[in-house]
Amino acid sequence: xxxxxxxxxxxxxxxxxxxxxxxxxxxxxxxxxxxxxxxxxxxxxxxxxxxxxxxxxxxxxxxxxxxxxxxxxxxxxxxxxxxxxxxxxxxxxxxxxxxxxxxxxxxxxxxxxxxxxxxxxxxxxxxxxxxxxxxxxxxxxxxxxxxxxxxxxxxxxxxxxxxxxxxxxxxxxxxxxxxxxxxxxxxxxxxxxxxxxxxxxxxxxxxxxxxxxxxxxxxxxxxxxxxxxxxxxxxxxxxxxxxxxxxxxxxxxxxxxxxxxxxxxxxxxxxxxxxxxxxxxxxxxxxxxxxxxxxxxxxxxxxxxxxxxxxxxxxxxxxxxxxxxxxxxxxxxxxxxxxxxxxxxxxxxxxxxxxxxxxxxxxxxxxxxxxxxxxxxxxxxxxxxxxxxxxxxxxxxxxxxxxxxxxx
Amino acid sequence: xxxxxxxxxxxxxxxxxxxxxxxxxxxxxxxxxxxxxxxxxxxxxxxxxxxxxxxxxxxxxxxxxxxxxxxxxxxxxxxxxxxxxxxxxxxxxxxxxxxxxxxxxxxxxxxxxxxxxxxxxxxxxxxxxxxxxxxxxxxxxxxxxxxxxxxxxxxxxxxxxxxxxxxxxxxxxxxxxxxxxxxxxxxxxxxxxxxxxxxxxxxxxxxxxxxxxxxxxxxxxxxxxxxxxxxxxxxxxxxxxxxxxxxxxxxxxxx
Numbered sequence: 331x332x333x334x335x336x337x338x339x340x341x342x343x344x345x346x347x348x349x350x351x352x353x354x355x356x357x358x359x360x361x362x363x364x365x366x367x368x369x370x371x372x373x374x375x376x377x378x379x380x381x382x383x384x385x386x387x388x389x390x391x392x393x394x395x396x397x398x399x400x401x402x403x404x405x406x407x408x409x410x411x412x413x414x415x416x417x418x419x420x421x422x423x424x425x426x427x428x429x430x431x432x433x434x435x436x437x438x439x440x441x442x443x444x445x446x447x448x449x450x451x452x453x454x455x456x457x458x459x460x461x462x463x464x465x466x467x468x469x470x471x472x473x474x475x476x477x478x479x480x481x482x483x484x485x486x487x488x489x490x491x492x493x494x495x496x497x498x499x500x501x502x503x504x505x506x507x508x509x510x511x512x513x514x515x516x517x518x519x520x521x522x523x524x525x526x527x528x529x530x531x532x533x534x535x536x537x538x539x540x541x542x543x544x545x546x547x548x549x550x551x552x553x554x555x556x557x558x559x560x561x562x563x564x565x566x567x568x569x570x571x572x573x574x575x576x577x578x579x580x581x582x583x584x585x586x587x588x589x590x591x592x593x594x595x596x597x598x599x600x601x602x603x604x605x606x607x608x609x610x611x612x613x614x615x616x617x618x619x620x621x622x623x624x625x626x627x628x629x630x631x632x633x634x635x636x637x638x639x640x641x642x643x644x645x646x647x648x649x650x651x652x653x654x655x656x657x658x659x660x661x662x663x664x665x666x667x668x669x670x671x672x673x674x675x676x677x678x679x680x681x682x683x684x685x686x687x688x689x690x691x692x693x694x695x696x697x698x699x700x701x702x703x704x705x706x707x708x709x710x711x712x713x714x715x716x717x718x719x720x721x722x723x724x725x726x727x728x729x730x731x732x733x734x735x736x737x738x
Numbered sequence: 739x740x741x742x743x744x745x746x747x748x749x750x751x752x753x754x755x756x757x758x759x760x761x762x763x764x765x766x767x768x769x770x771x772x773x774x775x776x777x778x779x780x781x782x783x784x785x786x787x788x789x790x791x792x793x794x795x796x797x798x799x800x801x802x803x804x805x806x807x808x809x810x811x812x813x814x815x816x817x818x819x820x821x822x823x824x825x826x827x828x829x830x831x832x833x834x835x836x837x838x839x840x841x842x843x844x845x846x847x848x849x850x851x852x853x854x855x856x857x858x859x860x861x862x863x864x865x866x867x868x869x870x871x872x873x874x875x876x877x878x879x880x881x882x883x884x885x886x887x888x889x890x891x892x893x894x895x896x897x898x899x900x901x902x903x904x905x906x907x908x909x910x911x912x913x914x915x916x917x918x919x920x921x922x923x924x925x926x927x928x929x930x931x932x933x934x935x936x937x938x939x940x941x942x943x944x945x946x947x948x949x950x951x952x953x954x955x956x957x958x959x960x961x962x963x964x965x966x967x968x969x970x971x972x973x974x975x976x977x978x979x980x981x982x983x984x985x986x987x988x989x990x991x992x993x
Contacts, residue, residue, distance in 0.1 A: 366936075369814065369931070380930075
């Protein structure tokens with residue numbers, strides 16, 4: 331099976347001929363990577379530049395969910411990065427995942443982020459699922475024959491995830507699910523959901539995870555939300571009306587659902603932070619070029635020390651954020667005791683600081699930064715939500731503080 | 739026609755997106771710490787070989803590269819695209835800048851003796867020296883027919899029909915095998931190296947050799963005297979009408 335390109339390489343040469351790469355500079359994402367990791371990054375970056383970047387702005391305007399392109403990425407192995415090869419996966423460490431998602435985000439943050447969510451769900455089933463569940467679902471997810479969504483948040487509970495009310499009552503060999511999930515990425519276009527439901531009493535211990543096929547009767551979707559970014563990913567409320575789910579679809583044990591959800595989010599936080607890295611890296615590359623080309627007061631913008639210093643700050647923010655993101659990934663791979671707090675730190679630091687890098691890049695573009703014909707505003711809009719989803723920055727503060735205080 | 743063995747050449751060159759800087763000694767360009775990748779025309783060459791293998795015309799693809807130790811990365815990319823095994827002819831780092839087409843053609847001629855391929859496919863030129871010589875020199879040394887600047891290649895019993903991109907347009911020729919061809923940009927769209935194939939490629943064999951072992955003298959025959967930046971583009975003149983334009987062109991000797 332080989333993966334054909336949708337965009338011709340000669341047109342790509344034209345696209346790139348005007349942009350020089352600062353990739354060999356101090357902000358080079360290849361710094362610190364092994365030869366293998368560089369190959370993975372190159373493969374992802376190639377796909378990003380050829381398939382994602384040329385379409386990113388159109389997709390944002392038309393709000394098209396580029397299912398074809400997303401499924402083509404599975405041919406490159408991007409459907410099951412963390413899943414066992416027995417189910418079509420590559421069993422890559424989280425560190426390599428971070429490198430790959432950062433590269434994909436340089437092409438399109440929204441598409442790359444969806445791919446991270448799909449991978450998070452696939453990995454959850456691979457980690458906690460029974461043999462039967464893995465055989466039934468993981469192979470199809472790895473090949474992206476089926477696409478997945480993660481359902482935790484509800485209209486009434488986001489940060490306070492354990493307060494969820496969507497319930498699943500056991501009746502014989504089935505669970506009957508009733509309730510609603512909100513802000514679900516991919517909703518309406520995906521085939522499989524992992525849904526956190528209440529099967530027991532209040533609080534986290536009463537939550538169980540269920541794998542639900544979206545063609546099960548009783549599932550309906552709210553109107554597609556109008557967002558300021560992540561526009562080429564549909565986001566909807568998902569309603570469950572007496573949805574019957576076979577008991578074999580319980581993922582993990584009853585009462586384990588909350589742990590499962592949090593476990594998935596640790597990796598998810600590294601992934602989202604990595605997407606912020608890609609956005610900021612591309613913004614920096616674009617603005618370094620822009621401030622070279624644009625003239626004011628008889629000289630290029632980058633002849634001004636203020637501009638030079640601003641670029642230096644942005645480069646330093648990106649490089650330091652990259653360090654904590656990769657460190658958190660290595661920590662999770664090594665199952666270190668502080669991994670959860672480190673994942674929270676990496677999301678907190680990277681998403682906040684790198685959004686400001688995108689903001690600075692927009693400002694340096696002057697009036698052009700405000701126009702939709704320039705990509706910088708899309709990276710800015712798309713990466714804004716990274717400070718909110720998969721755990722707000724405020725929740726990340728809570729997790730880090732909790733880790734510090736527990737050692738008192 | 740089936741079961742052919744193809745030898746494909748690839749070269750590690752400075753990536754096309756990099757801003758080239760002339761060395762302070764004006765004898766070359768800066769390569770240290772600069773991003774390198776496979777020569778784009780060589781990607782076309784490998785892609786064509788892989789497509790022929792998928793059509794079952796070709797049975798085995800051997801990819802060879804002459805260069806410093808980092809050339810192995812380029813060979814790995816070729817293996818990830820679908821080549822079966824690699825040969826790395828190692829040349830000490832630093833001397834690789836002076837590895838000229840004549841030397842490379844001699845090396846490949848020895849590799850042909852060793853591997854006995856039915857077809858050799860090279861990229862039409864490298865984007866660093868733009869020489870466009872190796873294919874022709876090699877064909878001459880082997881006394882094999884050549885199909886250069888190929889933009890279409892079709893195989894049929896014991897021969898290939900090739901469409902060449904030439905100054906006047908397109909030329910169709912037929913070459914009998916064994917032959918040497920060089921790939922042009924429009925020959926095909928090179929496939930992505932997928933992650934699973936990159937991982938599989940790690941298990942494929944790369945044989946290491948040196949020019950000495952092959953009995954090839956790679957001493958450069960051409961000496962680089964000076965390398966300079968092209969002149970900075972000058973501002974043009976605006977003219978009010980076509981008559982003035984024609985006058986000016988005649989003045990400057992362009993008409």
